Amino acid sequence: MANLNDHMGRPIVAVTGIGVVTSLGVGKADNWAALTSGKSGIHPITRFPVDHLNTRISGMVDFLPSSSKGASLLTYELAETAAQEAMSEAGLDAGDFGGPLFLASPPVELDWSERFSLYNSDTHDTGAERLLRVARGLRELDIFETTQFGSIADRLADRFGTRGLPITLSTACASGATAIQLGVEAIRRGECDRALSIGADGSATAEALIRFSLLSALSTHNDIPEKASKPFSKDRDGFVLAEGSGALVLESLEAALARGATILGILRGCGEKADDFHRTRSKPDGSPAIAAVRAALADAGLSEDGIDYVNAHGTSTPENDKMEHLSLSTVFGERISSMPVSSNKSMIGHTLSAAGAVEAAFSLMTMRESVIPPTINYDNPDPAIVLDVVPNTKRNAEVGTVLSNSFGFGGQNTCLVMAREPV
Amino acid sequence: MNPHDVVISGIGLVSSLGEGPDAHWQKLVQPRLEPVLEASRFSPYTVHPLPEVDWNLQISKRGDQRQMETWQRLGTYAAGLALDDAGIKGNDELCATMDMVVAAGGGERDEAVDAAILAASESRNDRDVLLNEKLTTELRPTLFLAQLSNLLAGNISIVHKVTGSSRTFMGEEGAGVAAVETAAARIRSGQSTHILVGGAFQTEHSDMLLGYELAGYLHRGPWRPVWQRQGAEGGGVVTGSGGAFLVLEQREHATSRGRKIYAELGPVLSGRARRRRGELDGEIAMLLKQAALPDGELLAISGASGAHAATAAEKSALEANPAIAARGFATLTGHMKEAQFPFAVALAALAVDREAAYPVFDATVEKPFAGVPKTVLATAIGYHQFEGMALIKAA
Numbered sequence: 001m002a003n004l005n006d007h008m009g010r011p012i013v014a015v016t017g018i019g020v021v022t023s024l025g026v027g028k029a030d031n032w033a034a035l036t037s038g039k040s041g042i043h044p045i046t047r048f049p050v051d052h053l054n055t056r057i058s059g060m061v062d063f064l065p066s067s068s069k070g071a072s073l074l075t076y077e078l079a080e081t082a083a084q085e086a087m088s089e090a091g092l093d094a095g096d097f098g099g100p101l102f103l104a105s106p107p108v109e110l111d112w113s114e115r116f117s118l119y120n121s122d123t124h125d126t127g128a129e130r131l132l133r134v135a136r137g138l139r140e141l142d143i144f145e146t147t148q149f150g151s152i153a154d155r156l157a158d159r160f161g162t163r164g165l166p167i168t169l170s171t172a173c174a175s176g177a178t179a180i181q182l183g184v185e186a187i188r189r190g191e192c193d194r195a196l197s198i199g200a201d202g203s204a205t206a207e208a209l210i211r212f213s214l215l216s217a218l219s220t221h222n223d224i225p226e227k228a229s230k231p232f233s234k235d236r237d238g239f240v241l242a243e244g245s246g247a248l249v250l251e252s253l254e255a256a257l258a259r260g261a262t263i264l265g266i267l268r269g270c271g272e273k274a275d276d277f278h279r280t281r282s283k284p285d286g287s288p289a290i291a292a293v294r295a296a297l298a299d300a301g302l303s304e305d306g307i308d309y310v311n312a313h314g315t316s317t318p319e320n321d322k323m324e325h326l327s328l329s330t331v332f333g334e335r336i337s338s339m340p341v342s343s344n345k346s347m348i349g350h351t352l353s354a355a356g357a358v359e360a361a362f363s364l365m366t367m368r369e370s371v372i373p374p375t376i377n378y379d380n381p382d383p384a385i386v387l388d389v390v391p392n393t394k395r396n397a398e399v400g401t402v403l404s405n406s407f408g409f410g411g412q413n414t415c416l417v418m419a420r421e422p423v
Numbered sequence: 424m425n426p427h428d429v430v431i432s433g434i435g436l437v438s439s440l441g442e443g444p445d446a447h448w449q450k451l452v453q454p455r456l457e458p459v460l461e462a463s464r465f466s467p468y469t470v471h472p473l474p475e476v477d478w479n480l481q482i483s484k485r486g487d488q489r490q491m492e493t494w495q496r497l498g499t500y501a502a503g504l505a506l507d508d509a510g511i512k513g514n515d516e517l518c519a520t521m522d523m524v525v526a527a528g529g530g531e532r533d534e535a536v537d538a539a540i541l542a543a544s545e546s547r548n549d550r551d552v553l554l555n556e557k558l559t560t561e562l563r564p565t566l567f568l569a570q571l572s573n574l575l576a577g578n579i580s581i582v583h584k585v586t587g588s589s590r591t592f593m594g595e596e597g598a599g600v601a602a603v604e605t606a607a608a609r610i611r612s613g614q615s616t617h618i619l620v621g622g623a624f625q626t627e628h629s630d631m632l633l634g635y636e637l638a639g640y641l642h643r644g645p646w647r648p649v650w651q652r653q654g655a656e657g658g659g660v661v662t663g664s665g666g667a668f669l670v671l672e673q674r675e676h677a678t679s680r681g682r683k684i685y686a687e688l689g690p691v692l693s694g695r696a697r698r699r700r701g702e703l704d705g706e707i708a709m710l711l712k713q714a715a716l717p718d719g720e721l722l723a724i725s726g727a728s729g730a731h732a733a734t735a736a737e738k739s740a741l742e743a744n745p746a747i748a749a750r751g752f753a754t755l756t757g758h759m760k761e762a763q764f765p766f767a768v769a770l771a772a773l774a775v776d777r778e779a780a781y782p783v784f785d786a787t788v789e790k791p792f793a794g795v796p797k798t799v800l801a802t803a804i805g806y807h808q809f810e811g812m813a814l815i816k817a818a
Binding site: 050054116126127132136138141144165166168169172206207210212214276278279288 | 468490523527528529532534537538541542544545549550551552554555556558559560562564567568570571572573574576577578580581584585586587588589590591592593594595597598600601604605608609612614629630632633634636637638639641643657693694695697805807808809810811
């Protein structure tokens with residue numbers, strides 16, 4: 001008889017379904033094959049013209065029916081696709097999930113294509129006044145829905161029959177991890193037996209790209225797109241904007257075993273700590289990231305020795321990778337130089353609101369498959385960052401526990417600890 | 424009483440009526456209080472504008488103020504008021520262990536840049552290229568951060584040093600409901616001892632009005648009280664700028680540091696009616712049933728927006744129970760979207776604390792309440808989607 005409660009007497013939370021979409025493809029099989037063969041999904045931007053842009057590459061998802069229909073519809077389709085895969089793997093009725101929904105998705109705004117078409121459908125007044133005039137004459141809700149922050153989750157709740165008020169959240173680049181954390185907490189509190197946690201981001205618009213570009217956050221290595229994302233390398237110059245989604249069906253271990261579900265992994269601990277230093281930069285001593293890692297370990301009931309592998313945030317920005325190394329080496333000490341630490345973002349770019357969920361999905365697969373995906377483009381190591389980044393080629397290894405890091409603008413730091421087996 | 428009860432130990436409010444719980448109480452207990460209205464700036468829409476606010480009082484560094492637009496300043500300011508009120512502001516240890524859940528929409532876009540792009544689009548067919556051309560040269564880099572939903576929480580961390588955890592929920596009124604509900608659940612389960620929860624809405628910006636008007640939700644023409652907009656021109660919503668933050672605290676934690684407790688936060692309920700299938704009436708009735716309302720006369724602080732369908736449904740559900748005396752505060756503050764539910768909870772807590780009900784905000788529809796409100800209902804039925812309620816009880 002398995003132990004059904006964790007070291008703090010809370011229900012153990014199992015993963016029974018996983019779904020994922022990235023620029024590498026739809027579904028776990030395609031993604032895993034590409035990820036473990038070191039293939040990059042980063043490619044030239046074709047969705048919109050790149051005139052005047054310093055960055056002309058991305059990891060956009062260009063192969064879905066909604067890929068050209070705007071951020072809101074694409075984010076919905078990404079979320080739905082990943083959730084559908086997770087539901088079917090979990091063997092649940094995909095129209096009657098019966099647990100709460102936690103959705104990490106990007107903040108929404110009226111797309112420029114809609115702004116242009118609304119504006120140019122009238123000639124009275126100018127600027128915002130004209131938009132408002134046209135708006136009040138609209139007779140259908142399609143455009144309105146794209147501007148409501150709760151609409152994507154509302155549609156998903158209809159689609160999958162989730163229970164209650166769905167929560168849409170943003171903790172910037174940590175959002176996906178926060179969605180999982182909220183699901184874990186709801187199960188631990190006994191509010192539900194199962195929860196659906198999704199991170200989805202289809203918001204790689206021209207304006208989003210320009211905004212990140214103006215903050216000097218993006219790589220401008222346009223010439224060989226697949227080489228642009230190079231976490232932990234000396235010549236890393238920014239992240240690569242990307243899209244994707246990850247979905248997990250979380251269940252109390254007890255409920256999952258009772259219905260005979262396959263246990264794909266355990267969500268063992270979550271930790272967070274906010275940074276009060278700066279809107280985009282981390283506190284120089286790394287203390288908030290360090291505290292988040294330690295909080296996740298404590299929540300999981302593990303010591304520093306208990307982690308086999310780190311799925312790094314590893315964005316390929318000069319700042320993040322340096323800070324992540326500092327925080328990991330502070331927490332894990334000498335051991336960090338011999339612990340595998342790899343970054344999925346070297347191949348899929350930074351999927352922003354989805355990243356924490358996508359990378360949790362890959363972390364769980366790493367344990368199940370006993371294969372660690374590599375950090376590709378590691379040709380020119382940063383001498384200041386001494387890590388075993390699993391350079392360039394995958395590695396076969398037994399992995400029983402993973403730490404997955406997510407750090408974001410606004411001082412957001414969230415870490416997840418996952419395990420292959422219940423304790 | 425249970426040591427793990429959730430109590431309200433700090434309130435920060437800003438609206439067209441002023442700032443702080445005392446100022447709001449003083450205003451709201453005046454019979455026949457007139458709302459503060461701005462009818463010309465956004466004509467044909469009326470809004471309840473922000474009062475004069477001296478941002479320096481809560482955001483001491485000019486550099487921090489410059490990094491924000493009004494929405495984030497407003498939220499950071501209201502959060503500071505709540506922290507001050509709870510005796511937490513400036514207490515490094517309490518701030519560093521304090522959790523935070525913020526209900527947020529988005530921040531303000533640069534209207535001038537947008538208008539210039541739209542104007543140029545009339546004579547250009549290569550609109551995507553136009554966009555790149557203008558945005559790369561005219562956007563202020565830091566404006567992006569002023570627009571990001573989670574950067575209200577980020578600014579609260581930076582300015583007030585609240586760093587235990589930081590989560591931002593999105594989704595109009597439902598975000599405010601879920602924020603309060605989640606915060607309360609964390610305290611009840613022992614996951615947290617003190618949490619800052621709330622939101623802000625800055626309506627004096629065309630995009631914030633557009634967010635309603637793309638579905639025709641805004642009331643037009645002469646202003647009317649929130650319950651009396653059915654049949655008038657437009658969709659019934661009059662918006663207001665404002666913010667509401669609460670410090671929720673485990674009872675034991677608050678009493679052990681000798682703090683004043685406004686009220687206990689009882690059950691928080693939330694729902695998602697599939698309104699297109701006509702489920703709203705049933706959902707509101709079910710939430711009222713789940714709330715297990717006490718016997719006898721009950722004061723209800725309603726967050727009704729004025730949106731025709733949702734407000735009619737809420738009005739008839741509340742009127743179906745003759746014991747309920749409702750107060751639609753949007754009559755006096757306007758609809759504050761993500762901040763609406765935290766605001767309703769705050770006003771309910773004030774009434775419980777002051778042991779007195781608010782007079783009617785609309786004499787033609789609302790009925791008097793003479794007794795001492797020991798328990799008060801707070802509601803937020805979303806103008807478009809999502810529903811929530813809470814019971815606030817004498818501490």
